Amino acid sequence: MIDGTAGVSGHRDADEALLDDPDALAERDPGGMLRHTASAGAQVRESAALAAEANLSVLGDEGRPRAVVIAGIGTAGRTGDVLATVAGPRCPVPVIPHRSAGVPGWVGAADVVIAVSASGRSPEALGAAEAAHRRGARLVAVGAPDSQLQSVAERARAPFIPVPRRAPARASLWALTVPVLLAARTLGLVKVNEADLAETAARLDADADRCRPTAESFVNPAKSLALGLAGSIPIVWGSSPLATVAARRFGDTLSANARYPVVSGALGEAGRGRVGLLDGVFGGLAEGERDIFADPDDETPAGTRLRLVLLRDGGLNAEDDADEPLAVEERRAEAVQTLAERRGVRCDVVTAEGGSALERLASLVAVPDFASIYLALAHGLDPMAVPAITEMKELANQ
Numbered sequence: 292m293i294d295g296t297a298g299v300s301g302h303r304d305a306d307e308a309l310l311d312d313p314d315a316l317a318e319r320d321p322g323g324m325l326r327h328t329a330s331a332g333a334q335v336r337e338s339a340a341l342a343a344e345a346n347l348s349v350l351g352d353e354g355r356p357r358a359v360v361i362a363g364i365g366t367a368g369r370t371g372d373v374l375a376t377v378a379g380p381r382c383p384v385p386v387i388p389h390r391s392a393g394v395p396g397w398v399g400a401a402d403v404v405i406a407v408s409a410s411g412r413s414p415e416a417l418g419a420a421e422a423a424h425r426r427g428a429r430l431v432a433v434g435a436p437d438s439q440l441q442s443v444a445e446r447a448r449a450p451f452i453p454v455p456r457r458a459p460a461r462a463s464l465w466a467l468t469v470p471v472l473l474a475a476r477t478l479g480l481v482k483v484n485e486a487d488l489a490e491t492a493a494r495l496d497a498d499a500d501r502c503r504p505t506a507e508s509f510v511n512p513a514k515s516l517a518l519g520l521a522g523s524i525p526i527v528w529g530s531s532p533l534a535t536v537a538a539r540r541f542g543d544t545l546s547a548n549a550r551y552p553v554v555s556g557a558l559g560e561a562g563r564g565r566v567g568l569l570d571g572v573f574g575g576l577a578e579g580e581r582d583i584f585a586d587p588d589d590e591t592p593a594g595t596r597l598r599l600v601l602l603r604d605g606g607l608n609a610e611d612d613a614d615e616p617l618a619v620e621e622r623r624a625e626a627v628q629t630l631a632e633r634r635g636v637r638c639d640v641v642t643a644e645g646g647s648a649l650e651r652l653a654s655l656v657a658v659p660d661f662a663s664i665y666l667a668l669a670h671g672l673d674p675m676a677v678p679a680i681t682e683m684k685e686l687a688n689q
Protein backbone atom coordinates (compact mmCIF):
# COMPACT_ATOMS: atom_id res chain seq x y z
CA MET A 292 0.00 0.00 0.00
CA ILE A 293 1.34 3.43 -0.95
CA ASP A 294 0.32 6.36 1.24
CA GLY A 295 -0.11 9.16 -1.20
CA THR A 296 -0.80 12.81 -0.60
CA ALA A 297 -4.05 14.17 0.85
CA GLY A 298 -4.77 10.96 2.76
CA VAL A 299 -5.31 8.91 -0.39
CA SER A 300 -3.69 5.49 -0.28
CA GLY A 301 -3.69 2.67 -2.78
CA HIS A 302 -1.44 0.25 -4.62
CA ARG A 303 0.17 0.51 -8.06
CA ASP A 304 -0.83 -2.97 -9.19
CA ALA A 305 -4.42 -4.11 -9.25
CA ASP A 306 -5.23 -6.88 -6.76
CA GLU A 307 -7.25 -9.35 -8.84
CA ALA A 308 -8.04 -11.66 -5.94
CA LEU A 309 -9.59 -8.83 -3.97
CA LEU A 310 -12.37 -8.48 -6.52
CA ASP A 311 -13.57 -11.98 -5.70
CA ASP A 312 -13.61 -11.35 -1.95
CA PRO A 313 -16.97 -9.67 -1.15
CA ASP A 314 -15.98 -8.93 2.46
CA ALA A 315 -12.79 -7.17 1.36
CA LEU A 316 -14.78 -5.23 -1.25
CA ALA A 317 -17.24 -4.04 1.40
CA GLU A 318 -14.39 -3.06 3.70
CA ARG A 319 -12.67 -0.99 1.00
CA ASP A 320 -15.92 0.69 0.01
CA PRO A 321 -17.03 2.23 3.32
CA GLY A 322 -19.24 4.82 1.64
CA GLY A 323 -21.10 2.12 -0.29
CA MET A 324 -20.44 3.27 -3.85
CA LEU A 325 -21.28 -0.22 -5.14
CA ARG A 326 -24.58 -0.14 -3.26
CA HIS A 327 -25.42 3.36 -4.48
CA THR A 328 -24.60 2.37 -8.06
CA ALA A 329 -26.81 -0.69 -7.73
CA SER A 330 -29.72 1.63 -6.89
CA ALA A 331 -29.82 3.04 -10.45
CA GLY A 332 -33.09 1.27 -11.31
CA ALA A 333 -34.66 2.42 -8.04
CA GLN A 334 -33.46 5.96 -8.80
CA VAL A 335 -35.39 5.90 -12.10
CA ARG A 336 -38.60 4.78 -10.37
CA GLU A 337 -38.30 7.18 -7.45
CA SER A 338 -37.48 10.19 -9.61
CA ALA A 339 -40.35 9.42 -11.97
CA ALA A 340 -42.71 9.39 -8.96
CA LEU A 341 -41.26 12.64 -7.57
CA ALA A 342 -41.53 14.34 -10.95
CA ALA A 343 -45.16 13.24 -11.20
CA GLU A 344 -45.86 15.03 -7.90
CA ALA A 345 -44.23 18.28 -9.08
CA ASN A 346 -46.42 20.68 -10.98
CA LEU A 347 -44.67 20.27 -14.32
CA SER A 348 -47.80 20.88 -16.36
CA VAL A 349 -47.43 24.69 -15.91
CA LEU A 350 -44.34 24.39 -18.08
CA GLY A 351 -46.37 23.26 -21.05
CA ASP A 352 -48.98 26.03 -20.72
CA GLU A 353 -46.97 28.49 -22.78
CA GLY A 354 -46.34 25.99 -25.54
CA ARG A 355 -43.15 24.93 -27.18
CA PRO A 356 -40.09 26.99 -26.20
CA ARG A 357 -37.56 28.51 -28.59
CA ALA A 358 -34.71 26.59 -26.90
CA VAL A 359 -34.00 24.55 -23.79
CA VAL A 360 -30.85 25.11 -21.74
CA ILE A 361 -29.82 22.48 -19.18
CA ALA A 362 -27.57 24.19 -16.66
CA GLY A 363 -25.30 22.31 -14.26
CA ILE A 364 -21.79 20.98 -13.83
CA GLY A 365 -20.28 17.51 -13.55
CA THR A 366 -22.91 14.77 -13.42
CA ALA A 367 -25.67 17.40 -13.37
CA GLY A 368 -24.24 18.70 -16.65
CA ARG A 369 -24.23 15.20 -18.12
CA THR A 370 -28.03 15.11 -17.76
CA GLY A 371 -28.14 17.78 -20.48
CA ASP A 372 -26.14 15.51 -22.79
CA VAL A 373 -28.56 12.68 -22.04
CA LEU A 374 -31.55 14.88 -22.87
CA ALA A 375 -29.93 16.05 -26.11
CA THR A 376 -29.30 12.48 -27.27
CA VAL A 377 -32.69 11.12 -26.19
CA ALA A 378 -34.41 14.07 -27.92
CA GLY A 379 -32.38 13.19 -31.01
CA PRO A 380 -31.49 15.20 -34.11
CA ARG A 381 -35.12 15.65 -35.11
CA CYS A 382 -35.96 17.49 -31.88
CA PRO A 383 -37.92 20.60 -32.94
CA VAL A 384 -35.97 22.97 -30.66
CA PRO A 385 -32.27 23.23 -29.74
CA VAL A 386 -31.32 21.41 -26.52
CA ILE A 387 -28.23 23.05 -25.09
CA PRO A 388 -26.23 21.75 -22.12
CA HIS A 389 -24.57 24.72 -20.37
CA ARG A 390 -21.78 24.19 -17.86
CA SER A 391 -20.76 27.62 -16.65
CA ALA A 392 -22.51 30.02 -14.28
CA GLY A 393 -25.39 32.03 -15.70
CA VAL A 394 -27.06 31.34 -19.03
CA PRO A 395 -26.08 32.13 -22.62
CA GLY A 396 -26.62 35.79 -23.56
CA TRP A 397 -29.50 35.07 -25.92
CA VAL A 398 -31.72 33.34 -23.31
CA GLY A 399 -34.99 35.19 -22.80
CA ALA A 400 -38.70 34.82 -22.21
CA ALA A 401 -39.17 32.41 -25.11
CA ASP A 402 -36.78 29.83 -23.60
CA VAL A 403 -36.76 27.21 -20.87
CA VAL A 404 -33.89 26.73 -18.42
CA ILE A 405 -33.60 23.46 -16.49
CA ALA A 406 -31.19 24.03 -13.59
CA VAL A 407 -29.75 20.81 -12.14
CA SER A 408 -27.60 20.35 -9.03
CA ALA A 409 -27.43 17.24 -6.85
CA SER A 410 -26.31 19.33 -3.87
CA GLY A 411 -28.69 22.13 -4.80
CA ARG A 412 -25.86 24.61 -4.40
CA SER A 413 -23.52 24.49 -7.40
CA PRO A 414 -22.76 28.07 -8.50
CA GLU A 415 -23.41 27.01 -12.09
CA ALA A 416 -26.98 25.82 -11.48
CA LEU A 417 -27.80 28.59 -9.00
CA GLY A 418 -26.43 31.27 -11.32
CA ALA A 419 -28.45 29.87 -14.20
CA ALA A 420 -31.67 29.65 -12.18
CA GLU A 421 -31.31 33.23 -11.02
CA ALA A 422 -30.46 34.49 -14.50
CA ALA A 423 -33.42 32.60 -15.99
CA HIS A 424 -35.76 34.19 -13.45
CA ARG A 425 -34.37 37.67 -14.11
CA ARG A 426 -34.79 37.30 -17.85
CA GLY A 427 -38.31 35.93 -17.65
CA ALA A 428 -37.41 32.49 -19.04
CA ARG A 429 -39.43 29.52 -17.90
CA LEU A 430 -37.46 27.72 -15.16
CA VAL A 431 -37.48 24.17 -13.78
CA ALA A 432 -35.08 23.15 -11.01
CA VAL A 433 -33.90 19.66 -10.08
CA GLY A 434 -31.83 18.91 -6.98
CA ALA A 435 -31.57 18.37 -3.24
CA PRO A 436 -34.69 19.17 -1.21
CA ASP A 437 -34.47 22.19 1.12
CA SER A 438 -31.51 23.54 -0.80
CA GLN A 439 -30.59 26.96 -2.12
CA LEU A 440 -31.76 25.80 -5.53
CA GLN A 441 -35.19 25.02 -4.13
CA SER A 442 -35.34 28.55 -2.63
CA VAL A 443 -34.48 30.15 -5.96
CA ALA A 444 -37.14 28.03 -7.69
CA GLU A 445 -39.73 28.99 -5.07
CA ARG A 446 -38.91 32.67 -5.43
CA ALA A 447 -39.34 32.31 -9.18
CA ARG A 448 -42.56 30.29 -8.68
CA ALA A 449 -40.98 27.61 -10.81
CA PRO A 450 -41.49 23.84 -10.54
CA PHE A 451 -38.88 22.13 -8.36
CA ILE A 452 -38.27 18.39 -8.43
CA PRO A 453 -36.59 17.21 -5.24
CA VAL A 454 -33.92 14.52 -5.63
CA PRO A 455 -33.07 13.03 -2.22
CA ARG A 456 -29.34 13.24 -1.55
CA ARG A 457 -28.04 9.82 -0.57
CA ALA A 458 -24.83 9.57 -2.58
CA PRO A 459 -22.28 11.69 -4.43
CA ALA A 460 -23.64 13.29 -7.59
CA ARG A 461 -21.83 10.82 -9.86
CA ALA A 462 -23.70 7.93 -8.23
CA SER A 463 -26.99 9.77 -8.77
CA LEU A 464 -27.00 10.11 -12.56
CA TRP A 465 -30.37 8.39 -12.99
CA ALA A 466 -32.06 10.24 -10.14
CA LEU A 467 -31.04 13.55 -11.77
CA THR A 468 -31.68 12.53 -15.38
CA VAL A 469 -35.29 11.32 -15.14
CA PRO A 470 -36.76 14.67 -13.94
CA VAL A 471 -34.92 16.47 -16.75
CA LEU A 472 -36.40 14.06 -19.30
CA LEU A 473 -39.88 14.37 -17.84
CA ALA A 474 -39.71 18.16 -17.87
CA ALA A 475 -38.70 17.96 -21.54
CA ARG A 476 -41.57 15.53 -22.19
CA THR A 477 -44.03 18.09 -20.81
CA LEU A 478 -42.62 20.53 -23.36
CA GLY A 479 -43.20 18.01 -26.13
CA LEU A 480 -39.50 17.49 -26.85
CA VAL A 481 -39.03 13.80 -26.02
CA LYS A 482 -41.26 10.77 -26.33
CA VAL A 483 -40.11 8.91 -23.20
CA ASN A 484 -43.16 6.99 -21.93
CA GLU A 485 -43.92 5.02 -18.77
CA ALA A 486 -42.97 1.72 -20.41
CA ASP A 487 -39.58 3.16 -21.46
CA LEU A 488 -38.91 4.23 -17.88
CA ALA A 489 -40.00 0.86 -16.48
CA GLU A 490 -37.87 -1.06 -18.98
CA THR A 491 -34.86 1.17 -18.36
CA ALA A 492 -35.21 0.65 -14.61
CA ALA A 493 -35.55 -3.11 -15.12
CA ARG A 494 -32.41 -3.19 -17.28
CA LEU A 495 -30.45 -1.21 -14.69
CA ASP A 496 -31.64 -3.68 -12.04
CA ALA A 497 -30.61 -6.65 -14.17
CA ASP A 498 -27.18 -5.17 -14.89
CA ALA A 499 -26.69 -4.40 -11.19
CA ASP A 500 -27.43 -8.04 -10.50
CA ARG A 501 -24.88 -9.25 -13.10
CA CYS A 502 -22.31 -6.83 -11.63
CA ARG A 503 -23.02 -7.59 -7.96
CA PRO A 504 -20.01 -8.00 -5.64
CA THR A 505 -20.74 -11.69 -5.03
CA ALA A 506 -20.67 -12.52 -8.77
CA GLU A 507 -17.12 -13.66 -9.55
CA SER A 508 -14.89 -12.02 -12.14
CA PHE A 509 -15.38 -14.68 -14.81
CA VAL A 510 -19.16 -14.13 -14.87
CA ASN A 511 -19.20 -10.49 -13.79
CA PRO A 512 -18.86 -8.16 -16.81
CA ALA A 513 -17.86 -5.14 -14.69
CA LYS A 514 -15.12 -6.99 -12.82
CA SER A 515 -13.69 -8.39 -16.04
CA LEU A 516 -13.83 -4.96 -17.73
CA ALA A 517 -12.04 -3.46 -14.71
CA LEU A 518 -9.33 -6.13 -14.73
CA GLY A 519 -8.82 -5.67 -18.46
CA LEU A 520 -8.32 -1.94 -17.94
CA ALA A 521 -6.00 -2.33 -14.94
CA GLY A 522 -2.63 -0.73 -15.61
CA SER A 523 -3.68 0.64 -18.99
CA ILE A 524 -4.61 4.04 -20.38
CA PRO A 525 -8.27 3.59 -21.34
CA ILE A 526 -9.51 5.00 -24.63
CA VAL A 527 -13.31 5.02 -24.64
CA TRP A 528 -15.05 5.78 -27.90
CA GLY A 529 -18.76 5.75 -28.64
CA SER A 530 -19.96 4.66 -32.08
CA SER A 531 -23.01 6.99 -32.15
CA PRO A 532 -24.07 10.22 -30.40
CA LEU A 533 -25.90 8.14 -27.79
CA ALA A 534 -22.91 5.85 -27.22
CA THR A 535 -20.68 8.94 -26.99
CA VAL A 536 -22.67 10.19 -24.00
CA ALA A 537 -21.97 6.83 -22.36
CA ALA A 538 -18.29 7.05 -23.37
CA ARG A 539 -17.93 10.48 -21.77
CA ARG A 540 -19.72 9.21 -18.68
CA PHE A 541 -17.19 6.35 -18.44
CA GLY A 542 -14.45 8.98 -18.71
CA ASP A 543 -16.02 10.79 -15.73
CA THR A 544 -16.31 7.72 -13.52
CA LEU A 545 -12.93 6.21 -14.42
CA SER A 546 -11.30 9.52 -13.51
CA ALA A 547 -13.21 10.31 -10.33
CA ASN A 548 -13.68 6.79 -8.94
CA ALA A 549 -10.59 4.91 -10.17
CA ARG A 550 -8.34 7.99 -10.74
CA TYR A 551 -7.38 6.76 -14.22
CA PRO A 552 -6.46 9.12 -17.05
CA VAL A 553 -8.90 8.53 -19.88
CA VAL A 554 -9.37 9.63 -23.46
CA SER A 555 -13.09 9.54 -24.27
CA GLY A 556 -15.35 10.82 -27.01
CA ALA A 557 -17.03 10.16 -30.33
CA LEU A 558 -15.54 7.59 -32.65
CA GLY A 559 -16.47 9.69 -35.72
CA GLU A 560 -14.40 12.58 -34.44
CA ALA A 561 -11.62 10.34 -33.11
CA GLY A 562 -11.32 8.69 -36.51
CA ARG A 563 -10.12 12.01 -37.97
CA GLY A 564 -7.43 12.62 -35.34
CA ARG A 565 -7.19 10.85 -32.02
CA VAL A 566 -7.14 7.44 -33.62
CA GLY A 567 -3.46 8.24 -34.22
CA LEU A 568 -2.97 7.30 -30.55
CA LEU A 569 -3.13 3.66 -31.60
CA ASP A 570 0.24 4.05 -33.34
CA GLY A 571 2.11 5.74 -30.49
CA VAL A 572 4.36 4.60 -27.66
CA PHE A 573 1.37 3.48 -25.60
CA GLY A 574 -0.22 1.80 -28.63
CA GLY A 575 1.37 -0.08 -31.50
CA LEU A 576 4.91 0.90 -30.47
CA ALA A 577 4.41 -0.66 -27.06
CA GLU A 578 4.37 -3.99 -28.82
CA GLY A 579 8.17 -4.07 -28.86
CA GLU A 580 8.55 -7.44 -30.50
CA ARG A 581 6.18 -6.52 -33.25
CA ASP A 582 7.91 -3.24 -33.99
CA ILE A 583 11.35 -3.32 -35.57
CA PHE A 584 12.05 0.32 -34.65
CA ALA A 585 11.47 -0.10 -30.91
CA ASP A 586 14.45 0.41 -28.57
CA PRO A 587 14.83 -2.90 -26.71
CA ASP A 588 16.50 -1.09 -23.76
CA ASP A 589 13.61 1.26 -23.34
CA GLU A 590 11.35 -0.15 -20.66
CA THR A 591 8.58 2.37 -21.01
CA PRO A 592 6.76 0.79 -23.94
CA ALA A 593 6.44 -2.54 -22.20
CA GLY A 594 4.76 -0.82 -19.25
CA THR A 595 1.66 1.23 -19.77
CA ARG A 596 -0.48 0.36 -22.77
CA LEU A 597 -3.64 1.63 -24.28
CA ARG A 598 -6.82 -0.35 -23.89
CA LEU A 599 -9.67 0.51 -26.18
CA VAL A 600 -13.25 0.30 -24.94
CA LEU A 601 -15.67 0.60 -27.81
CA LEU A 602 -19.27 1.39 -26.90
CA ARG A 603 -21.40 0.29 -29.83
CA ASP A 604 -24.95 1.35 -30.43
CA GLY A 605 -26.57 -0.51 -33.25
CA GLY A 606 -29.64 1.78 -33.03
CA LEU A 607 -33.18 0.51 -32.98
CA ASN A 608 -33.37 0.15 -36.72
CA ALA A 609 -31.83 1.60 -39.85
CA GLU A 610 -34.55 4.27 -39.99
CA ASP A 611 -33.65 5.45 -36.52
CA ASP A 612 -33.44 9.18 -35.75
CA ALA A 613 -29.70 9.13 -36.17
CA ASP A 614 -27.32 11.91 -37.23
CA GLU A 615 -25.57 9.54 -39.58
CA PRO A 616 -26.79 6.40 -41.32
CA LEU A 617 -26.43 3.41 -39.05
CA ALA A 618 -24.37 1.60 -41.68
CA VAL A 619 -21.70 4.34 -41.56
CA GLU A 620 -21.43 4.11 -37.79
CA GLU A 621 -21.25 0.33 -37.91
CA ARG A 622 -18.52 0.33 -40.57
CA ARG A 623 -16.50 2.80 -38.53
CA ALA A 624 -16.85 0.65 -35.41
CA GLU A 625 -15.67 -2.42 -37.35
CA ALA A 626 -12.80 -0.38 -38.79
CA VAL A 627 -11.45 0.77 -35.43
CA GLN A 628 -11.61 -2.79 -34.09
CA THR A 629 -9.58 -3.96 -37.09
CA LEU A 630 -7.10 -1.12 -36.60
CA ALA A 631 -6.66 -1.96 -32.91
CA GLU A 632 -6.21 -5.63 -33.72
CA ARG A 633 -3.55 -4.87 -36.34
CA ARG A 634 -1.58 -2.87 -33.78
CA GLY A 635 -2.02 -5.34 -30.94
CA VAL A 636 -4.10 -2.88 -28.89
CA ARG A 637 -6.59 -4.83 -26.82
CA CYS A 638 -10.21 -3.86 -27.24
CA ASP A 639 -13.37 -4.44 -25.19
CA VAL A 640 -16.74 -3.96 -26.83
CA VAL A 641 -19.96 -3.14 -24.99
CA THR A 642 -23.01 -3.32 -27.26
CA ALA A 643 -26.21 -1.44 -26.51
CA GLU A 644 -29.43 -3.36 -25.95
CA GLY A 645 -33.01 -2.30 -25.43
CA GLY A 646 -36.08 -0.96 -27.15
CA SER A 647 -35.76 2.80 -26.44
CA ALA A 648 -32.96 5.36 -26.56
CA LEU A 649 -33.03 5.62 -22.77
CA GLU A 650 -32.78 1.90 -22.22
CA ARG A 651 -29.96 1.60 -24.78
CA LEU A 652 -28.09 4.36 -22.99
CA ALA A 653 -28.61 2.59 -19.66
CA SER A 654 -27.23 -0.62 -21.16
CA LEU A 655 -24.02 1.23 -22.10
CA VAL A 656 -23.65 3.05 -18.78
CA ALA A 657 -24.43 0.39 -16.17
CA VAL A 658 -21.54 -2.06 -16.58
CA PRO A 659 -18.88 0.66 -17.06
CA ASP A 660 -20.18 2.47 -13.94
CA PHE A 661 -19.54 -0.66 -11.87
CA ALA A 662 -16.21 -1.30 -13.62
CA SER A 663 -14.91 2.12 -12.54
CA ILE A 664 -15.65 1.24 -8.92
CA TYR A 665 -14.14 -2.25 -9.12
CA LEU A 666 -11.02 -0.76 -10.69
CA ALA A 667 -10.71 1.70 -7.77
CA LEU A 668 -11.18 -1.11 -5.26
CA ALA A 669 -8.65 -3.36 -7.03
CA HIS A 670 -6.08 -0.58 -6.48
CA GLY A 671 -7.11 -0.21 -2.84
CA LEU A 672 -8.65 3.21 -3.49
CA ASP A 673 -11.82 4.36 -1.77
CA PRO A 674 -14.02 5.11 -4.81
CA MET A 675 -16.08 7.66 -2.91
CA ALA A 676 -13.60 10.04 -1.33
CA VAL A 677 -12.00 12.40 -3.85
CA PRO A 678 -10.02 14.92 -1.76
CA ALA A 679 -8.60 16.54 -4.90
CA ILE A 680 -12.06 17.95 -5.71
CA THR A 681 -12.41 19.57 -2.29
CA GLU A 682 -8.83 20.85 -2.41
CA MET A 683 -9.41 22.27 -5.87
CA LYS A 684 -12.54 24.06 -4.67
CA GLU A 685 -10.68 25.49 -1.66
CA LEU A 686 -7.76 26.68 -3.77
CA ALA A 687 -10.08 28.24 -6.32
CA ASN A 688 -12.27 29.65 -3.52
CA GLN A 689 -15.42 28.12 -4.97
Ligand SMILES: O=P(O)(O)OC[C@H]1O[C@](O)(CO)[C@@H](O)[C@@H]1O
Pocket residue numbers: 363364365366367407408409410411412413459460461680
Ligand atom coordinates in the same frame (compact mmCIF):
# COMPACT_ATOMS: atom_id res chain seq x y z
O1 LIG B 1 -24.64 18.74 -8.86
P1 LIG B 1 -23.86 19.26 -7.73
O2 LIG B 1 -24.00 18.44 -6.50
O3 LIG B 1 -24.15 20.68 -7.47
O4 LIG B 1 -22.34 19.18 -8.08
C1 LIG B 1 -21.81 19.38 -9.34
C2 LIG B 1 -20.54 18.59 -9.42
O5 LIG B 1 -19.69 19.00 -8.38
C3 LIG B 1 -19.23 17.89 -7.65
O6 LIG B 1 -20.05 17.70 -6.53
C4 LIG B 1 -17.83 18.11 -7.21
O7 LIG B 1 -17.81 19.23 -6.41
C5 LIG B 1 -19.41 16.73 -8.59
O8 LIG B 1 -19.42 15.49 -7.97
C6 LIG B 1 -20.73 17.10 -9.21
O9 LIG B 1 -21.03 16.39 -10.36
